[in-house]
Amino acid sequence: MLTYTIRRIFSLIPVLIGMTLIVFAIIHAIPGNPAQVILGQRATKEAVAELTKQLGLDQPWYIQYFDYINALLHGDLGISLRTRGPINEEIWPYLTATIELTLVAIIIAVIIGVNAGIISAWFSKSWFDYAAMVFALIGVSMPIFWLGLMGQWVFSIELGWLPTTGREDVRDPVTAITNIYLIDTLLQGRFDQFKVVLQHLILPSAALATIPMAIIARMTRATMLEVMKSDYIRTARAKGLSMFWVVYKHSLKNAIIPVLTVIGLQTGLLLGGAILTETIFGWPGIGRYLYDAIGYRDYPVIQSGILIIAAIFVLINLVVDLLYVFIDPRIKYTK
Amino acid sequence: MKNKTLKMLLISILAISMFLVGCNSKTNKQADDSKKPADSSAPAKDTLVYGRGGDSVSLDPITTTEGETFKVTINIFETLLNYGEQDTTIHPGLAEKWKVSDDGLQYTFHLRQGVKFHDGTDFNADAVIYNFNRWMNGNEKQFPYYTMFGGFKKDKGHVIKEIKALDDHTVQFILKRPQAPFLKNLAMSMFGIASPAALKKYGDDFRKNPVGTGPFKFVEWKANDRIVIEKNPDYWDKSLPKLNKIIFRVIPENTARLNALANGEIDVMDGLNNSDEATVLANDKLQIIERPSMNIGYIGLTTTRKPLDNKLVRQAINHAIDKKTIIDAFYGGKALPAKNPMPPSIEGYNDAIEDYPYDLEKAKALLKEAGLEKGFTIDLWAMPVARPYMPEAQKVAEVIQESLSKINIKANIKSVDWATYLDKANKGEFDMFMLGWTGDNGDPDNFIYTLLDKDSIGSNNYAQYSNDKLHDILIEAQTIADQEKRNELYKKAQEIVHEDAPWVPLVHSTPLLAASKDVVNYLPHPTGSECLSKVEFK
Numbered sequence: 001m002l003t004y005t006i007r008r009i010f011s012l013i014p015v016l017i018g019m020t021l022i023v024f025a026i027i028h029a030i031p032g033n034p035a036q037v038i039l040g041q042r043a044t045k046e047a048v049a050e051l052t053k054q055l056g057l058d059q060p061w062y063i064q065y066f067d068y069i070n071a072l073l074h075g076d077l078g079i080s081l082r083t084r085g086p087i088n089e090e091i092w093p094y095l096t097a098t099i100e101l102t103l104v105a106i107i108i109a110v111i112i113g114v115n116a117g118i119i120s121a122w123f124s125k126s127w128f129d130y131a132a133m134v135f136a137l138i139g140v141s142m143p144i145f146w147l148g149l150m151g152q153w154v155f156s157i158e159l160g161w162l163p164t165t166g167r168e169d170v171r172d173p174v175t176a177i178t179n180i181y182l183i184d185t186l187l188q189g190r191f192d193q194f195k196v197v198l199q200h201l202i203l204p205s206a207a208l209a210t211i212p213m214a215i216i217a218r219m220t221r222a223t224m225l226e227v228m229k230s231d232y233i234r235t236a237r238a239k240g241l242s243m244f245w246v247v248y249k250h251s252l253k254n255a256i257i258p259v260l261t262v263i264g265l266q267t268g269l270l271l272g273g274a275i276l277t278e279t280i281f282g283w284p285g286i287g288r289y290l291y292d293a294i295g296y297r298d299y300p301v302i303q304s305g306i307l308i309i310a311a312i313f314v315l316i317n318l319v320v321d322l323l324y325v326f327i328d329p330r331i332k333y334t335k
Numbered sequence: 336m337k338n339k340t341l342k343m344l345l346i347s348i349l350a351i352s353m354f355l356v357g358c359n360s361k362t363n364k365q366a367d368d369s370k371k372p373a374d375s376s377a378p379a380k381d382t383l384v385y386g387r388g389g390d391s392v393s394l395d396p397i398t399t400t401e402g403e404t405f406k407v408t409i410n411i412f413e414t415l416l417n418y419g420e421q422d423t424t425i426h427p428g429l430a431e432k433w434k435v436s437d438d439g440l441q442y443t444f445h446l447r448q449g450v451k452f453h454d455g456t457d458f459n460a461d462a463v464i465y466n467f468n469r470w471m472n473g474n475e476k477q478f479p480y481y482t483m484f485g486g487f488k489k490d491k492g493h494v495i496k497e498i499k500a501l502d503d504h505t506v507q508f509i510l511k512r513p514q515a516p517f518l519k520n521l522a523m524s525m526f527g528i529a530s531p532a533a534l535k536k537y538g539d540d541f542r543k544n545p546v547g548t549g550p551f552k553f554v555e556w557k558a559n560d561r562i563v564i565e566k567n568p569d570y571w572d573k574s575l576p577k578l579n580k581i582i583f584r585v586i587p588e589n590t591a592r593l594n595a596l597a598n599g600e601i602d603v604m605d606g607l608n609n610s611d612e613a614t615v616l617a618n619d620k621l622q623i624i625e626r627p628s629m630n631i632g633y634i635g636l637t638t639t640r641k642p643l644d645n646k647l648v649r650q651a652i653n654h655a656i657d658k659k660t661i662i663d664a665f666y667g668g669k670a671l672p673a674k675n676p677m678p679p680s681i682e683g684y685n686d687a688i689e690d691y692p693y694d695l696e697k698a699k700a701l702l703k704e705a706g707l708e709k710g711f712t713i714d715l716w717a718m719p720v721a722r723p724y725m726p727e728a729q730k731v732a733e734v735i736q737e738s739l740s741k742i743n744i745k746a747n748i749k750s751v752d753w754a755t756y757l758d759k760a761n762k763g764e765f766d767m768f769m770l771g772w773t774g775d776n777g778d779p780d781n782f783i784y785t786l787l788d789k790d791s792i793g794s795n796n797y798a799q800y801s802n803d804k805l806h807d808i809l810i811e812a813q814t815i816a817d818q819e820k821r822n823e824l825y826k827k828a829q830e831i832v833h834e835d836a837p838w839v840p841l842v843h844s845t846p847l848l849a850a851s852k853d854v855v856n857y858l859p860h861p862t863g864s865e866c867l868s869k870v871e872f873k
Contacts, residue, residue, distance in 0.1 A: 033758050039475065044482070045793035047475035054476055082392060083558070084542070090558065152594040164594040170561055170582045171382055282586035282595070284560035292390075292559070297754045 008318050012311075019310045020072070020303065024065050027302055033057070034081055034297035055081065068303060078300035082293070087304045091289065095308065096179035097167065098285035101277070102270045104182075104201050105208035110263060113213040117220025117259075122247050124225060132217060139214030148207045148280035155203060162199050165282035169196050204281035208274055212266035219262045223255040230254075257324060264320035268313035272306075380853070380872040381579035386592045386601035390559045390585045393542040396527045397470055397478045402773070405524035405864035406605075407562050407583055411453075412527025412547030415444055415463070416518055420858050421627050422680070423777020425518050429458065429528060429548065430506075439513030439816035446504040450571045452530035453552045460500035465531040467498050483520045483776070513814050515821055516778035523776050524864055550576040550868040559585055570868075577856075577871035593849065596621065602854055602872075607847040609667035609726060615849045622854075626846040628671065628678055629861035631782070632724035632771035634715075634735065634839040635798040637763050643713075647705035649836040652767070653691035654698035655742050656839050661734055665727045666844055673840035675829045677782035680861060681774065682818065683825035688833050698742045710743025716760070716768035717750045723846035724771035731841075732769065760797040769841075770797055773863055779825040784809045787832055800837035 035051035052058050056067065071078055077087035116136070120129040152164040167181055168174045174193055177184045182201075185194040227233065228251050236246045275287035286305060293301035324331050385406075392401045396408040417428040430444035450458040470480040471488040485492040494517070497509040510517070520526070533546035545553045550572070551564040562583040566576055584601060586592040592604045593611055597618060607615065607623070615621045636643045636652060643649055658672035671679070674690035702708055717732035718725055725731065729750065736746045746767065751759065760768050772795070775781050785791055788809050789801035805828055812824040832838075848859055856869045 034754075036754075036758055036761060039479070044475075047481070050474070051476050084393075084398075084539070093558065093560075149588075149590055149594070152591060152598075156598045157594060160598070163600055164598050165586045165591055165600065166584065166595075167560070170384055170563075170584055170600075173561075173563075279587045280591045282560075282584065282588075282591065284557065284585070288559055288587070295753055 005318075005322065008321065012314050012318070015314055016307070016311060020069065020307060021065070023303055023306045024061075024068070027297075027299055028061055028064075034299060068300075072307075077304040080293070080301050081298045082296045082301070087301055091286070091301075091304065091308065093176070093179050094284060094286040094289040097283060098271060098274060098278075098287065100180045100182065101201065101205055101208060101274065101283060101285060102267060105205040105270060106212065106263065106267050108205055109209040109213040109216055109266070112209075113216030114220050114259065116213075116217040117222075118224055118247060118252065120217070120221040121224035121228060122243070124221075129221075133221070136214040136217045139210045139217075142210055144207055144210070144276045145280060147210060148203070148277060151203045151207055152280075162203050163196075164203070165280075167197065167200050167283065168193070169200075172196075204277050204283055207281070208270060208277045212263075212270065215266060216259060216262055220255065220259050223258050224251055227251045227255040253327065257328060260320055260323060260327070264316050268316045271312055271316075272309035381577075382582065383578050383580070383603065383854070383867065383870060383872075384582045384584055384601040385867075386584050386586045386595055386604040388585070388587055388589065388592070388606045391556075391562060391583075394545040394553065394556065394562070395529070395542040396525050397480060397529075398542055400479050400482070400525070400775075402863045405862075407564065408527055408545060408547075409524045409549075409864045409866050410551040410564055410581065410868070411545050411549045411553055412524070412529060413549050414522050414524065414526050414528065415446075416522040418522050418777065418860065418862065421860060423519060423522075423629070423774075423861065425522060428522065429463075433518075435518075435816070439515075440510045442508040442510070442517065443501070444506045444508075446506065447571060448504055450548050451569055452533070452548050453546045453567060453569075454530050454533050456530055456532045458528065458548050459503050460506045461503075462531050463506045463528060464498050464500060465534070466526075466528050467495070469534065470526075471495065479525065483516075483523065483525070485514070513816050515813055515816060515818075516776055516780055519776040519778050524862070550866065551581060554580075561585065572868075576868035578867065581867055596849055596851065599851070603848060603850040603857065605846070605848045606723075607849045609665070609669055609847060611849075612667055612669075612847060620852055622850055622852050624848040624850055624857055624859055625669070626723075626848060626859035626863070627680060627861040628843045628845050629680055629777065630724040630771060630773040630846075631673055631676060631678060631843055632722075632769070632841045633673065633676070634841060635760070635765070635768045635770055636837055636839065637765055637768070637797070637799055638801070638835075638837050639763050639799045640766050642705070642707060642711055643766060645705050645707075646835060647701045648707060650691065651698040651701035651705070651742065652739070652744070653836050653839050654694050654701065655738050655744075656735055656841075657693045657738055658841060659693075661731055662842055664734070665731055666842060669847065670842040670844040673843050674833070676787055676832055676838065676840055677779055677829075678774075678843040681777060681779050681782065683779040683822035685826040685829040687826075688829060691836075695738075695741050702742060702744075708743070710745065712745040712747065713739075714766045715739075715746040715748050716756065716765045717748055718753075718769050719750050719756060720753050722771055722773075724773065724842065724844045725769055726844075728769050761793065763792075763797070763799040765797075768797065775862070777861070779821075780809070780813055783825060783828050783832070784813065787837060798837040800835065802831060802835060805831045 033048065033052065035048045035055060035057060039047055039051060056064060080087055080090060083090065116132045120132045123129055155162045156164040174181050174184055174197065175188065177187055181197040182194065185197055233246060233251055236250050274285060275291050277283065278285040278287045290302060290305040293305065387403065387406065389403045391404040391407050392399045393404055394408055396404060396412055414428045415430040417426045419426055429447055429450065431447050432445040434443045446460060452458055470478050473480060473487060475481060481487055485494045487493060494510050494512065494514045495508055496511045499507050501507055527547055530546040533544065534541055537544045543556060550567055550570045552567045554563040554565050556562045563580065565580045566578065570576065586595055589606050589608050593607065595601045596604050612623060615623050636649045638644055662668060662670045662672060674688055675685055677684060679686065715732055715736060718728035732748045736748055739746045759765055760770065772782065772786055785795050787796055787800050789806050792799050792801065808824050808828045812821045815821055850857060853872045855871055855873045859865055
C-alpha cells in the first residue's frame, strides 16, 4: 500500500510536466498581444513594442518556457502581468474560496444524489424512481446561469430567506484566518457569523451541486440496480435482514466504487470549472481569477492557475484510488 | 411495518429537498408579506455598499487607465484641479487658485494650506513636485502618464519642461510648448497626489496601500471581492464626508447585482442593463440615476481595406444604418444618435453638421457611383464584451447586417475574445467593426486626435484613417490656448471627418445606475468616476 502510494505520487511528475507544456503551447497559440492588453486602448505603438520586449514576449517560446519552469522549480509562480503582484500570494484566497464552495457543493451533491439513486433503485419503476430520474435529467441539462438567477429571485427577493451574492455580510465582515469562512467563524466563536456564512453558501453551492448531483444519482441508481439483482442480496433478504440494511450496507458497499470515481471526477471539475457560478454569485474564486487572467492575457496567472487546478485534480484521483482499498479490502495494489 | 415508515420518511425528505431546489409559485405569493432582507443585521446607515462589475486593478491611480480603479481612488486621492460635479469644467482642487501666462507656457498654482495626507504628513509644493518627478521619470509599463503629457521626461515630445516650488504652497509648471488641455489633464483621477512618505515606505506595494489627502482613507482590499474605505476625520473640509464607510463590492453579473440591490445587500450599483430599467422603476424602494454621457459607440470602416478604401462606399454604409431603431431597441431610448466622433457635451462639438440620413436609395446610388451596385461581401466584427456605449453588440450587429443586406452588402458577423479583438482591430485586420470610447478629460482632442488622427494609427485609430489636412488642424488645436479658436478648429475637423466617413458614428449612450431610494446626493460624473464625499442616506 505504501509503495503503491509512493509510486503513484512519483507518477504525478511527468503528468504535471506534460500539463505545463500543453498549457504553455495552447495559450501561446492564441492570437492577441498581452502588452497591448496591459497597456489598454490608450497605448502608443512604441509603448506596446517596449513592453513586449520587457516582458520577454519577443523571446522564442522555448526560452520563455524554460524561464517559467526554472522559476516554478524555485517555488515561484511568477508575477501577475495585470496586478503586478506575486501569484503565490494572490492565488491563495481565491483557491480557498473555491475549495469551500466546492466542498459544500459536493457534500450536498453526494448526500442527495446517492440517496436519490439508492431509493430509485430500491423502488425501481415506482413514481419516485421516475420523478427522481426526470429531475436528474433536468439537473444535468439545466443552465447554471438561469438556475442561479432564479434561485436568487425566489429565495432572496421573493422569500427573503437567503442573501443573493457574496460570501459574507460585508457590513460585518469575517476576519480571515484560514480563509475558509466556515472554519474561521467557528475558530473565533462567532456563531452568528457562521450562520450568515452558511446562508451565503446555500444558493451558490446548491446551484453548483445540481449537475454532479444528477450525475451521481443516475450512476448510483444504475450500479445499485445491478448489485441488487445479485445472489448474495437475495440470500441476505432470505436470512430476514431488513431491506434498509440490505440496501444501505450490503448493496451500497459493492455499488459505491464506480460512484466514488464519479464523485472524484466531479469534485475535480467543480474546482476548476465554477466560473459561471462564481460570476453569478459574486464569489471571489479561482474560476474568476483565471477568467479575468485569460481576458488580460495574463500568461503567468493562467499557467499557474491551470497547473494548480490540474495538480489538485490529479491528487483527488489519487485519493479516490486509495479510498477504493479502504472501502473494498478485496482490492489490493501489489507490484 | 418498520420498513414502510422508513420508506415514507425517506421519500418525504427527498420530496422536500426536491421542492426546495425547484421553485413553487404558491410560496412566492405567500412570502411577499413576511419578506425581509437576509442581511437585517446592518447597523445604522452610514455605510454605503457600492456594487460594481469588476475589481480595481491597482489602487495607485497613476498605474492604470482602468475605470474601476478610479471609482475607488477618486475618494482616496485628490488632484490639483477638480472637474465640475457633473461636467468637465475646471474647478479648484488641491490648488485653490491658479494663473496661466499669456503665452500659455507658465502655470502657477497656489496650493490649499493645512492639508494633510492620511499618514499625517503635510501636503505642500514639495509633495506635488515629488509626485510629478515620480511619474515623468517612469516608463510606459509603470505609468500611462505619457498618454496625456506627450511622453516622459526623457522624450522629445514631453510637454513639461520644469516644475519648481516658488514657496511652500506655490508650484510653477513651465511648459516647452502650449498644451491646450493641460488643466483638464491635471484634473484626471490618474494624477491624484500621493503621500511621498508612503510612496517611499511601500515602494511597489503602494498600489495596495494607497495614501492620499482625500475624504476617505483606505482600509482593506480583498481582491475580486471588496475594497473598504472609511471617513478621513482630518479632511480639510470639515463638513465632509457624510458617510462613515464605503464598501466597493464586486458582483460581475448585472442581473445578479440588481438582485443584490433589491435584497438590500448593496445600496448603489452601476452597469444597470437598459432593459432592467422598468424593473427598477417598478420597485418603490429603488431609484434610477443617469450618468451624463461622454462616450461614443461607432462602427469603424477600415479605410485601408477594399472596398472600404472608397469614400463613396463608406458614405453609402452611413446612409444604410438606422440609428433610431437601434437606440430604441437596445438602449431603451437612453442614447443620442451620433453624427460626430465626439458627444455634444464636449466643447467644440459641431452641431451644424447634418447626419447622413437613413436613406437606402441614396445608399444604393452611392454604391452604383462606386461601381458596386451588385454589392459585395464583408466581415462585420461584433464586440465580445458589453460596454456602456455598446451594451448588446451582437444584436446591434444583426440589425446592421439586416440593413446592409437591403443595399446588397452581405455582412458576415464575426466575433473573437476581447484581447484578440483589440489586437486585430489595431492591426487593421477587420473590415467593419464595432468599438467605442469614453472620454478621459472632456477635451475634444481626447476624442478626435486620439481616435482619428494619423498619429494614432497603431493605437486607437483602429479604422486606420489618415488625412493630412485633419492632422494639421488637430496639431494646431493642441498648441493654442484660446478655447474659442480651438473650438473653431475642431468644428472644421469634424467636417472633414464627416465627409471622409471613416466611421458610422452610432450613439452617445447614457449609462444607468440604480440605488436604494434613501441614497441622496449621488451625482454621477461623465468620466465614469465620482467622489462620494457628499453622498448620504436620508
